[in-house]
Amino acid sequence: MSIRHGLLALLEQGPRYGSQLRTEFESRTGATWPLNVGQVYTTLSRLERDGMVVQDGEDDAGHALYVITDEGRGELRNWYGAPVDRTSPARDELAIKLAMAVGAPGVDIRAVIQAQRHHTVKAMQDYTRLKAQALTAAPANRDEVAWLLVLEQLIFQAEAEARWLDHCESRLVRLAEAALTEPAPAPARSSRPKLRH
Numbered sequence: 001m002s003i004r005h006g007l008l009a010l011l012e013q014g015p016r017y018g019s020q021l022r023t024e025f026e027s028r029t030g031a032t033w034p035l036n037v038g039q040v041y042t043t044l045s046r047l048e049r050d051g052m053v054v055q056d057g058e059d060d061a062g063h064a065l066y067v068i069t070d071e072g073r074g075e076l077r078n079w080y081g082a083p084v085d086r087t088s089p090a091r092d093e094l095a096i097k098l099a100m101a102v103g104a105p106g107v108d109i110r111a112v113i114q115a116q117r118h119h120t121v122k123a124m125q126d127y128t129r130l131k132a133q134a135l136t137a138a139p140a141n142r143d144e145v146a147w148l149l150v151l152e153q154l155i156f157q158a159e160a161e162a163r164w165l166d167h168c169e170s171r172l173v174r175l176a177e178a179a180l181t182e183p184a185p186a187p188a189r190s191s192r193p194k195l196r197h
Contacts, residue, residue, distance in 0.1 A: 003035065003043050005079045008072050011053060017063035018044060030130075030147040032154065047072065094161070102172055109172055117165045124158035127151055 003025075010016060010024050018040045025035055044066055047053040052072035055064050068076070094116060101109045131151050139145045 002079070003039060004047060005076060007040065007043055007047065008052060008068055008076045008079075011066060011068040012073065012076060015056060015065040015067045017059065017065055020063070021066075024143075027143045028146040029150050032150055098168055098172060102175065110169065113165050113169045113172075117162060120158050120161045120165065124155060124162065127155045127158060131155065 006025055006028075007021055010021055010028075016024070019037050021044075022035045022037055022040045025040075044053060048055070048066075050071075051069060052075055053066045053068055056067045057065050059065055098109070098112065101107045101112050131148070134144065134148050134151065139148055
């Protein structure tokens with residue numbers, strides 16, 4: 001998650017101070033990825049170091065205000081214009097867990113998958129309920145529209161995960177059972193295709 005670019009996007013709308021940025025970021029995203037003020041000020045310090053923002057005065061309550069620079073606006077335009085890189089995926093705990101569970105002694109992979117499916121379906125139901133609540137009235141402002149988009153992304157992600165778990169159950173269980181009847185594996189091959197990093 002790019003806190004850096006999220007803060008630049010908020011600062012493009014005008015000067016803000018740290019806790020104000022945190023509140024607006026969480027309002028846009030429905031607090032799906034909560035920030036603490038320390039993270040915000042650490043990121044602001046790095047942005048300031050990199051010439052993307054500068055401090056520019058204080059508000060009436062004495063909060064130091066940050067403003068975006070031309071360099072920061074350029075960085076933001078580049079971020080909006082470039083696709084999110086999916087060729088270097090972040091570590092996914094579930095994928096790692098299932099990969100480790102395949103053939104692991106004493107691990108019932110069906111139970112692992114079933115427990116995750118139960119959790120994923122529950123999360124999907126919760127997100128769907130939140131979406132229905134959000135749609136009881138038309139979104140009144142851009143924060144509500146932004147939250148709806150985040151919520152729908154979470155629903156789609158949960159749906160995809162549920163489908164993937166179905167796929168895993170059929171494939172991994174079959175492979176794990178086959179591994180129990182096969183002779184010891186040969187040394188690892190080096191011809192396996194790799195993701196580009």
